[in-house]
Amino acid sequence: MRWESTSSQAGARVIGSIRPDSRHGRHVQDAPPPRSRLWSLQQEIGDPLEATLREETGADPADALPGLITGQIAWIRHTVFVSVGCEMVSRCKPDEVSREVLVLLDDIEELLGDRVVNYAVRGEQ
Numbered sequence: 722m723r724w725e726s727t728s729s730q731a732g733a734r735v736i737g738s739i740r741p742d743s744r745h746g747r748h749v750q751d752a753p754p755p756r757s758r759l760w761s762l763q764q765e766i767g768d769p770l771e772a773t774l775r776e777e778t779g780a781d782p783a784d785a786l787p788g789l790i791t792g793q794i795a796w797i798r799h800t801v802f803v804s805v806g807c808e809m810v811s812r813c814k815p816d817e818v819s820r821e822v823l824v825l826l827d828d829i830e831e832l833l834g835d836r837v838v839n840y841a842v843r844g845e846q
Contacts, residue, residue, distance in 0.1 A: 763799065767791055778841050790840050797829055 774780070774787040804825055808818040830838060 759802075763795070763802070766798075767795055770794060774841050777843075786840070790837060793833065793837050797826075800829065801825065 771787050771791040774790055775782075775784075778787065780787050801822055805818055805822055808821060809815070
């Protein structure tokens with residue numbers, strides 16, 4: 722997927738997906754090297770995220786919760802990433818895919834308990 726930054730009618734910057742070349746999307750989806758690299762990038766996000774959650778919450782080094790929450794976030798990110806990729810390859814209509822992903826995120830939120838959803842929420846700043 723490629724991203725395009727455009728100006729809205731009100732002058733604010735908007736970032737959104739644009740129609741990819743379906744051959745490119747299929748190549749990334751079907752070829753082991755790009756798929757492997759994307760997986761590797763996703764894995765590299767986990768350790769810094771856990772460290773940030775641990776720091777922000779003041780969690781003890783022995784506390785497993787920051788790692789568990791990181792796992793939930795990784796699951797959400799992976800689920801959304803795969804869904805967007807598959808939908809963009811099959812349909813190439815970003816507006817439809819965006820709406821479907823919002824529904825998917827609502828479904829995911831319903832599956833998560835309050836402890837996960839409200840973990841490390843910052844107060845008003």
